[in-house]
Amino acid sequence: MSDLVTGDAVVLGLRPARLPSRALAIVLDLLVYFTGYTVIMIGLAYSTASLDEAAQAAVMVASFVLVLVGVPIAIETLSHGRSLGKLACGLRVVRDDGGPIRFRHALVRGAMGVVELPATLGSVACIASLVSSRGRRLGDVFAGTLVIRERVPAARVMQVPPPPPWLAGRFATLDLSAVPEGLWMAIRQYLTRMNQLDPQVGAAMAARLADDLVARTGAPAPVGVPAAAFLMAVVHERQSRDAAKAFRQTGPAPVPMGGAGSVPVPVPVVGPVAAPAPVAPVAPVAPVAPVEVEAPRSGGFAPPA
DSSP: EEEEEEEEEEEEEEBOOOOOHHHHHHHHHHHHHHHHHHHHHHHHHHTTTTSSSHHHHHHHHHHHIIIIIIIIHHHHHHHTTOOOOHHHHHHEEEEESSBBBBBBHHHHHHHHHHIIIIITTTTTHHHHHHHHHHHOOOHHHHHTTEEEEEOOOOOOOOOOOOOOOTTTTTTTOOTTTTHHHHHHHHHHHHHHHHHSSSSSHHHHHHHHHHHHHHHHHOOOOOOTTTTTHHHHHHHHHHHHHHHHHHHHTSSSOOOOOOOOTTTOOOOOOOOOOOOOOOOOOOOOOOOOOOOOOOOOOSOOOOOOO
């Protein structure tokens, strides 16, 4: 992978195309161009049969330059570095800083390509591409360009191993707001690759990361917890908080109870209230004699709560 730095001091991880893929793309392009050139030559041979030999030679040279030099330059300029062969092979021509090429880049590449490819049967381009660390031919060197691979296989995402069950929820009150993203990334990279490291090196790295994490959180180091298990538990806690926050944000919106955005609720209109009817006097009730209640017997069962 090539570390290219843009004008904004951003490192671009681009994968330069190597000789086999570039050669296949060039072969496809030359087949298309030579097929078009042959068709045009046949048409010009019939249309210029009445001209003299000098005029026919001039037309042949002009058509050669137009088809084998002008057409590739126009295609790379208009497609921003994607010719037919490069499009089929998943390649693209870019500047050294990673930006799209312009007409001057395509012009230099096309002019040098006539010398490198058809004139020398591609030998100069092959030697230059093998010598260059980024697989560039002479046209790329003079134009300041680079052929990269656009279709790169996706990297397999490594999952962070889960923490031990006895650490689940132990760090629920830990303040993680002061932990920077760089430290989180370093911890994730260590946890996803700790089985590939030497045991002593991995233990030392885990202890250093755990000390940095404890210094950022402000909480004392847990007693009796291995450094790797502590990192797993804290990362799991952060993932749980992020998931809970995401679910809260995507949940149903609360119904407004007032304010400018609330929907007015119609209030039913109540008519005049009628006067209450007079209540008849109630006759006095005779007193009831008390009834003796037998106390419950204890059966050994507790009463239901």
